Amino acid sequence: MEPYRIKVVEPIPQPTRQQREEALKRVHYNLFDLRAEEVTIDLLTDSGTGALSAAQLAAGMAGDESYSGSRSFYRFHEAVTELTGYAHILPAHQGRAAERILFSTLLEPGRIVLANTHFDTTRANVELAGAEARDLPCAEARNLDSPAPFKGNIDLDALAATLAGPDGSRVAMVVMTITNNGGGGQPVSMDNLKRTSALCRRYGVPFFLDAARFAENAWLVTRHEAAYRDRTPRQVAEEAFRLADGCMMSAKKDAIVHIGGFIGLNDPELAQRCELLLIATEGFATYGGLAGRDLDMMAQGLTEVTEPAYLAERADVAAHLAQRVRAAGVDIIEPPGMHALYLNAGRLLPHIPPHHFPGHALACQLYLEGGIRSAELGSLYLGEEDEQGNPVKSAPYELVRLALPRRVYTRSHYDHVGDTLARIAKRADSVHGFRIVEQSPILRHFRATLAPVPVES
Numbered sequence: 117m118e119p120y121r122i123k124v125v126e127p128i129p130q131p132t133r134q135q136r137e138e139a140l141k142r143v144h145y146n147l148f149d150l151r152a153e154e155v156t157i158d159l160l161t162d163s164g165t166g167a168l169s170a171a172q173l174a175a176g177m178a179g180d181e182s183y184s185g186s187r188s189f190y191r192f193h194e195a196v197t198e199l200t201g202y203a204h205i206l207p208a209h210q211g212r213a214a215e216r217i218l219f220s221t222l223l224e225p226g227r228i229v230l231a232n233t234h235f236d237t238t239r240a241n242v243e244l245a246g247a248e249a250r251d252l253p254c255a256e257a258r259n260l261d262s263p264a265p266f267k268g269n270i271d272l273d274a275l276a277a278t279l280a281g282p283d284g285s286r287v288a289m290v291v292m293t294i295t296n297n298g299g300g301g302q303p304v305s306m307d308n309l310k311r312t313s314a315l316c317r318r319y320g321v322p323f324f325l326d327a328a329r330f331a332e333n334a335w336l337v338t339r340h341e342a343a344y345r346d347r348t349p350r351q352v353a354e355e356a357f358r359l360a361d362g363c364m365m366s367a368k369k370d371a372i373v374h375i376g377g378f379i380g381l382n383d384p385e386l387a388q389r390c391e392l393l394l395i396a397t398e399g400f401a402t403y404g405g406l407a408g409r410d411l412d413m414m415a416q417g418l419t420e421v422t423e424p425a426y427l428a429e430r431a432d433v434a435a436h437l438a439q440r441v442r443a444a445g446v447d448i449i450e451p452p453g454m455h456a457l458y459l460n461a462g463r464l465l466p467h468i469p470p471h472h473f474p475g476h477a478l479a480c481q482l483y484l485e486g487g488i489r490s491a492e493l494g495s496l497y498l499g500e501e502d503e504q505g506n507p508v509k510s511a512p513y514e515l516v517r518l519a520l521p522r523r524v525y526t527r528s529h530y531d532h533v534g535d536t537l538a539r540i541a542k543r544a545d546s547v548h549g550f551r552i553v554e555q556s557p558i559l560r561h562f563r564a565t566l567a568p569v570p571v572e573s
């Protein structure tokens with residue numbers, strides 16, 4: 117059961133089916149353009165969408181809004197230092213700000229960043245610094261149906277070969293994303309982190325964690341890695357941070373706040389250069405673009421997020437929804453992980469070709485049938501067309517992500533999602549695809565407009 121009770125509530129919108137139909141037409145079938153008040157269950161993202169605890173709100177009320185040296189900063193600094201062990205901690209307003217500051221300080225054109233899988237903003241910030249973002253996911257990650265426990269791991273052989281090979285001298289850093297968001301939210305084992313750390317030390321390459329979901333990763337380690345069965349998630353997390361030379365963190369995930377992030381570093385010279393850029397572009401080094409109350413709420417959230425009862429329930433809710441989805445006849449990326457389920461829309465809707473976007477078709481049906489908002493991660497997101505609109509590249513898989521906000525929805529909300537999906541799956545062959553009407557040159561899934569393509573009979 118949920119290890120909390122509800123003290124403050126917010127009504128959720130319940131538009132009628134006709135209102136949902138009209139809303140979809142109005143936004144030209146782009147779910148990003150819906151108003152949130154038109155959505156009943158919003159599973160677009162788990163980022164910044166969590167519910168604050170009473171203790172976080174209270175900490176925020178005690179926030180110190182001094183421009184520099186606030187009490188809030190010192191509380192935040194102590195919480196992050198105890199958790200991570202890094203010598204230098206810089207607050208930033210969210211994860212991508214931390215990425216931009218670190219990468220534009222550490223990278224140069226021609227350098228390479230290796231990762232288990234770069235998250236999309238991470239990749240964008242590596243590329244904006246003129247460097248190459250290269251993914252080395254482990255072999256198990258390629259099989260969506262495999263229940264292997266640590267499909268977020270980096271491919272150690274490929275990592276060793278790259279570091280020892282002709283590109284080795286160009287590798288500027290290695291980033292491990294925990295959990296691996298771009299790879300289905302799968303965790304990374306401590307064994308994999310240790311071996312990566314050792315390889316980086318051997319070759320003198322800085323090793324960083326992209327730690328947005330460090331607590332969920334730690335929980336899954338305690339469940340599935342024999343050597344860590346008797347440790348607490350907090351102990352695992354502390355050890356993981358200490359294997360790396362630093363981290364970037366989007367606090368909108370596992371610090372359970374609406375806005376926030378930070379960089380942790382051991383290298384004093386690098387920290388000093390990052391701090392100058394932080395001051396020039398985010399804010400003074402003791403607030404980094406945040407209010408004092410935000411720093412206090414982050415500090416409190418970072419202590420709550422590793423509580424075993426919280427993590428156990430979060431894993432259990434994901435497993436519960438996964439069970440309902442499988443029972444509805446819909447496949448997911450196995451195993452289900454914690455922050456999201458990834459529906460295999462390509463397999464559910466084989467009559468819709470990639471260039472008619474099966475993932476987008478399923479996402480639109482989820483909204484139409486149940487007022488549920490999700491995110492397409494398929495060919496609308498990753499595909500490309502030539503100037504005449506002919507498809508030239510499709511995504512490896514046609515997926516839909518159901519992200520699970522922290523402490524927000526209950527099991528009955530998720531049962532509604534399972535029931536809606538079951539109704540859609542029963543008449544999957546009548547679900548139609550879409551074609552793009554207009555699109556932007558980059559990140560087209562955010563701004564594209566679409567039109568339905570009738571099912572051929």
Ligand SMILES: *Cc1c(COP(=O)(O)O)cnc(C)c1O
Nearest residue numbers: 210211212235237297328366368
């Ligand atoms: C969300 C996320 C980011 C970016 O953080 P923002 O706070 O959204 O800017 C970076 N890496 C990972 C793994 C993330 O999940």
